[in-house]
Amino acid sequence: MLFCHADGKSLSILLEPLGKFQNWFGLKMNHAKSNIFFGGISKEDIDKLRDIAKIDEGKLPIRYLGVPLVSIELSIDDCQPLIEKILGSELNYNKTKVAWDVVCLPKDKGGLVIMRSSDWNKAAILRHLWNLANKDKYSIWVEWTYKVLLKGKNVWEIDIPNDCSWCWRDILKLRDVARKHIRVDIGNGENCSLWFESWHHLGPIARRWPASNSQALLELKNSVLNPPRGGEDKVILGNGVHGTFSIKKAWDTTRRRNSKVDWYNIVWYHHHIPKHAILVWVAILGIIQDATCRLCNSATESLDHLFFSCSFTNEIWSRLMRRCSLNPAQGD
Numbered sequence: 001m002l003f004c005h006a007d008g009k010s011l012s013i014l015l016e017p018l019g020k021f022q023n024w025f026g027l028k029m030n031h032a033k034s035n036i037f038f039g040g041i042s043k044e045d046i047d048k049l050r051d052i053a054k055i056d057e058g059k060l061p062i063r064y065l066g067v068p069l070v071s072i073e074l075s076i077d078d079c080q081p082l083i084e085k086i087l088g089s090e091l092n093y094n095k096t097k098v099a100w101d102v103v104c105l106p107k108d109k110g111g112l113v114i115m116r117s118s119d120w121n122k123a124a125i126l127r128h129l130w131n132l133a134n135k136d137k138y139s140i141w142v143e144w145t146y147k148v149l150l151k152g153k154n155v156w157e158i159d160i161p162n163d164c165s166w167c168w169r170d171i172l173k174l175r176d177v178a179r180k181h182i183r184v185d186i187g188n189g190e191n192c193s194l195w196f197e198s199w200h201h202l203g204p205i206a207r208r209w210p211a212s213n214s215q216a217l218l219e220l221k222n223s224v225l226n227p228p229r230g231g232e233d234k235v236i237l238g239n240g241v242h243g244t245f246s247i248k249k250a251w252d253t254t255r256r257r258n259s260k261v262d263w264y265n266i267v268w269y270h271h272h273i274p275k276h277a278i279l280v281w282v283a284i285l286g287i288i289q290d291a292t293c294r295l296c297n298s299a300t301e302s303l304d305h306l307f308f309s310c311s312f313t314n315e316i317w318s319r320l321m322r323r324c325s326l327n328p329a330q331g332d
């Protein structure tokens, strides 16, 4: 944003360097995308200044992509122009080039490391199951849930009630995911359910009782016979050691995994140019399949064609040689 006094002289002084900048660097201000705002002057003066600037008068509040730039909370109506732009543009679902699952992967796994909101939501809900598994005695919500919703039963044990709230249903539905990632390191065993909690690498034994005479059953028997380590039972998230819960850690533990791609350094090297990196990323994923030269549209793009045999390139070479007063060598 540039500011100046609302008079012709000040406006000319303001615009002059923009003209010089254009002459030096070739970067021209886009008048169609610029607006001028006035305050405290007459309509007549506004018309004069608008003629000097040759820029349309803007209306407050200033908008970016149709959304007002204001400090107060935005309403749905405020965001509607942006929503319509997204739904009506090339970004719409039918024209998606790369699956969202791939885009959300880390860069070294082939994606663009965009965080999927549903994964983050899952991690946030996991916090409630973590608190319930911890039986946090300082949490009023945990105490209330055990008394009112669970009625003293274990959270891993109950069925989802038909008449429960949507948020309690969502928490209970996530238990299948949580069972894989939340386990208990037995201390004195007072706070852990032998049947329903994951204290053994097999998972909750109520859901997966080993076959008779199997090695797993023998292991289970030995782990029960071993005396507990003493102290409080500790709840563990993922493969980490017990400690505090964080949504970031839960997200990292539960998100989709993929194997590392061998082209990571070709695309995302230290000084990569973002625009070029995205193009190479898209090409590697096989989205760009048309190899026709975009300069002449008449041959397949190759290194030789792009630098030497393309008619467009030829023209550049010829002009360059003329400027340097050079003659092409015989046969070139």
Ligand SMILES: [Zn+2]
Pocket: 293, 294, 295, 296, 297, 298, 299, 305, 306, 309, 310, 311, 312
């Ligand atoms: Zn060409």
